[in-house]
Amino acid sequence: MDGTNRSDIAQGMKVAIVLKKDQRTGIMTEGVVKDILTKSPRHPHGIKVRLESGEIGRVKKILNRIKIVAGS
Numbered sequence: 001m002d003g004t005n006r007s008d009i010a011q012g013m014k015v016a017i018v019l020k021k022d023q024r025t026g027i028m029t030e031g032v033v034k035d036i037l038t039k040s041p042r043h044p045h046g047i048k049v050r051l052e053s054g055e056i057g058r059v060k061k062i063l064n065r066i067k068i069v070a071g072s
Contacts, residue, residue, distance in 0.1 A: 001061070001062040001065075002046070002060070002061070002062075003015065003046045003047055003058070003059030003060055003061060003062055004042055004043060004044060004045075004046055004047065004059075005041065005042055005047070006036065006038060006040065006041050006042065006043075006047050007041065008062060009033060009036055009047050009049065009059060009062065010033065010036075011033050011034065011035070011036070012032060012033060013032070013033050013062060013063075013064060013065060013066075014030065014031070014032055014033075014062075014063040014064035015030070015031065015032075015033055015049065015051075015059045015060075015061065015062050015063055016028040016029065016030050016059070016060050016061040016063055017029050017030075017031070017046070017049060017051065017055070017057035017058060017059055017060060018046070018057050018058055018060050019055060019056070019057040020056075020057065022057075028060055028061070029051070029055055029057065030063065031051030031052060031053050031055060032051060032052045033049045033050075033051065033052075034049075034050050034051055034052045035049065035050040036048075036049050037049060037050060037056065043058070045058050046058030046059045046060055047059050
């Protein structure tokens with residue numbers, strides 16, 4: 001899944017995002033979704049999320065559809 005549909009993304013999922021500073025290079029950062037920031041159902045460049053690390057970027061890949069629960 002490519003991360004352009006909001007309905008495919010949920011809190012606790014492991015994703016790969018591209019940070020604003022990395023848009024030119026396409027370098028991806030992996031993490032767990034804390035908040036979904038895009039309000040629209042779709043976005044052509046990826047749904048914007050905040051990771052548990054605090055980093056914000058657009059989802060390029062969904063790595064794990066199973067939600068990750070803190071402490072497990």
